[in-house]
Amino acid sequence: MDVRHLSVFVAVAQEMSFTRAADRLLLAQSAVSTTVRELERELGVALFDRSHRQIRLTGAGEELLARSRDVLERMREIGEAVAAAGTELRGTVTVGLMTGVDLVDVPSLLGAFHARHPAVVLQLRATGLGSSGLVAQLERGEIDLALLAAVDGLPATLQGEIVASSPYALVVPEAHPLAGRDVVGLDELEGERFIDLPPGYGSRRIVDDAFAHAGVSRRVLIEVAEISTAAQYVPQGLGLALVPRFAVAGAITGTRVVSAADAVPPFDLSLAWARRRPLSSAAEALVQLVRTALLPAV
The missing domain is CATH 3.40.190.10 (Periplasmic binding protein-like II)
Incomplete structure (x- = not known):
């Protein structure tokens, strides 16, 4: 067992895929699989449960992953300490x-x-x-x-x-009643539909928390993968977008950008x-x- 075995094992464990690990390491998938099998034979245990469509770490694999990270971190520190001497x-x-x-x-x-x-x-x-x-x-x-x-x-x-x-801004269709306003409060958005990121994203939580604190309900109709694309759905009548202003730096035909109230941090x-x-x-x-x-x- 050497550092190469541990590096390959950790990559597979992090990606939970031999294919993605091979791509990340710039190796052939067969080489990655062979390295993991060599490690399993040397240790005498199975490190991955391959009985499902997606591989899973066994108990032994979980233990090795924790210890491997420590070893690789120490090796990295040693290498960088030596390099720093140059x-x-x-x-x-x-x-x-x-x-x-x-x-x-x-x-x-x-x-x-x-x-x-x-x-x-x-x-x-x-x-x-x-x-x-x-x-x-x-x-x-x-x-x-x-x-x-x-x-x-x-x-x-x-x-x-x-x-x-970046402060938040509200993007509305150009024919929306709020399109001519300079500033909009959250209490004026009761019942509106929104386009936003999925839960787990920082921006989504900021907006959700602001509405909850204001006591205003909000319905997210469409969840997008990137914050920079949310406003692109507004002119299609799919909802409003309350996003950081950097996400609407460019003009989008058929929309108006209104400043959000200070209630949104x-x-x-x-x-x-x-x-x-x-x-x-x-x-x-x-x-x-x-x-x-x-x-x-x-």
Whole structure:
């Protein structure tokens, strides 16, 4: 058993798929399957239950996964400590992102980082599960940093800071009675239909909590995968969209954008990382660059 066996096993366990793990590791699926079988033969236990359509970890697999993460983390720290002794910053930084959220110019930030630290490998991982999915990935050590929407602050398992913010705006059809208004209160939206993200996304929770606090019921008719697409359904008469203003930066034919009342708190984007896992030198350098670029000087 060596680090290669553990790395392949962890990838399969995280993806719950030999095919996706092979794609992630840039290996043939047969090589991934062979490596896991070698590990199972050496340990004398089955690590995955293959009797279902989707593989599952056995009890032995769960135990090995927890211990493997610790081993791989220590190996990563050793490698980065040795690399830090050189003159050039090296290592790998994996950043988790929410799809459709362009409140921060990530390509420009990463371009500036790459210009300063060309030997650092940058990996981006988008999630279809919103902020809750990114929190889970940080806690499991699958990513180093994440840009996420933390409602009511970051959970105790994470640390970080708000790096950008956007107020909410209401998108209505141009023929809607509220289209000519400058500001709309939540109490005026009773009985309206809405397009929004599914539960679990930070933006959805912000809006749901605001309506609940105002004592106004809300019916979500359509749930979309990305916040940037919600307003596109409004001119079709499918409902209204209450979204951060960055999500309606471009004009959409047949709609009007109205400011939302202060009862809806802003959409805050935080740069976060796990408390229990010290940042690598490369990840710390990226955090410092984001702070310098996005946060006002104190």
